[in-house]
Amino acid sequence: MTTNPPQVRLAAHIAFEGVGKSFASAEGQVHALQDVSFDIRHGEIFGIIGRSGAGKSTLLRTINALELATEGSVRVQDVNPAELDEDGLVALRRRIGMIFQHFNLLSAKTVRENIALPLRISGARPGQIYHRVNELLALVGLLDKADKYPAQLSGGQKQRVGIARALVHSPQVLLCDEATSALDPETTQSILGLLRDIHRRLGLTIVMITHDMTVIRAICDRVMVLDQGRVQEIGDVWKVFGSPSSAGTRALLQPLQQGLPIELAAQLQKAPSELAPRALLGIRYEGQQQGVALQALKVLGDDAQLLHGGLDRLRGHSLGQIVVSVPAAGLPGADLLRIATGADQLEILGYVGNH
Template structure:
């Protein structure tokens, strides 16, 4: 991630946008730095579409400021907005390609609008089609392309004007899982090679997990949680985040849950870890406290952008209250969350 440019690419300060006195955006503040991939996630109606429209100047907030690369666009005229809009590339869910134009002509459209000469346009288009892996499809029409190929054309078109910011609006939700993987990989490559800032708008936490550096969780027009993706995945604070994470975070298997009791032979704890804590030899630490071997019963570790996180369900090997409390006290500073769930038999 390149953050050499100290000036934020996007700066929103207490932005409010109301429709019929109902706030679609309710005092949002956020910053996007150069070279970041940031995931903006929320359910339908959370305010994602309104936020996009405020970022590209298609909608104006009633309160607050929207700055793009240091320029306050909140009250700019349509004419003054045009050069700024050209620095913002859009990738759409349903591709928005012109069916009567070839792949090359679709990609060239922003350059033609900007008045670039034909030879220069053609050279730029072929460079972009090479980047997205479609150099051999330049003269093909969209109807002959797969969904993934159409989205690659959309990405090339979004990059045509050398944007500072790339807005990806549910870009993978119409694609199958394998194609989604290839598009996310392409966006990572584009981010790495060109240094463009990417804002991924989605309702899928799995998309955010795979490529984003940071995540912003939007609910009812407010950002209810934000932070490094691994940290948010390891220890979500907002109920909205926890709801969106269901299916991604390990849960206690039913056979273990059925054996949980208020008393028993050994305590069962849930530990959420992130970063350096995820690299600690937790089982060895527990055994050094209790004198008995601890066991991993369920869960595991994942990796996001080189940062480990995970959820572990551990049997301590003892039910002694003092030993259990000693384990909790020792691990608490190094974990994002720890909880004694109950007690289970020693033979689970």
């Protein structure tokens, strides 16, 4: 008799328990967060995504007590920031670095001086400051920019300075507040690559908020979707991308979906005919660990034509959709085809002419 091994539950680094946050306004109480409960694990890259106004920034700022919850609690390694005195908050914030969308650099100070500022404020010795700043300049690839001013840097270089400054006290947690939103796509990929490298080297817990699903896909282990201050869903990135359970998540994913090309959609008919003798199949895969076996697609026959779509590889799982044209005559039902092809979903999209 065999027994299953016990499930290992990774310890929570940050825990939200029934968190609510309300603000007074001219129109009355505004509920920015409502009954938010979830955990962020030690050493993971965790994404929080939602539309503008969803409450992402408010939620992120409760971690280092820049905002205090009006209901529930936030705990960082079992410490509630709301219960700390001023000295306790200072100590906590040194363990939590933060980078911002618009960099927040002091224009009158050099790169070296911007990075060194938190150390100077904390009373570190000049020799310690010089050594630590040089370490961080090397880490973010800016040793040759140490004596430049922010106005002399590109957007990506400014964000690298912001990252170095956030790491100056060797934090255990790094908060990223829309850290790539002000950057072009190429620079965004460079910054995400740097964050991945920092995560690998230092083992930090990284919490990112963004409205961009491509950022989540590129770097995060798990993701939580926030809408109107409430949790919509949470899970491994590949699961949420492959099979979103909420309408809000599906809307956020829509720009990444490979919709049916316009010219094919215009030809679709509801039933087969002499002018539309071929069925168009949408075959969707939502997390195949071993990829998609081409042998399984042979069930579609020698006359099958791949017309559109593709698969993506995400955290070791294959996700995506292919659109295939096959003869409509003698076509098995969609359920049988789904099983035969190993698909997670298979739909007969309609009927078209020969291609």
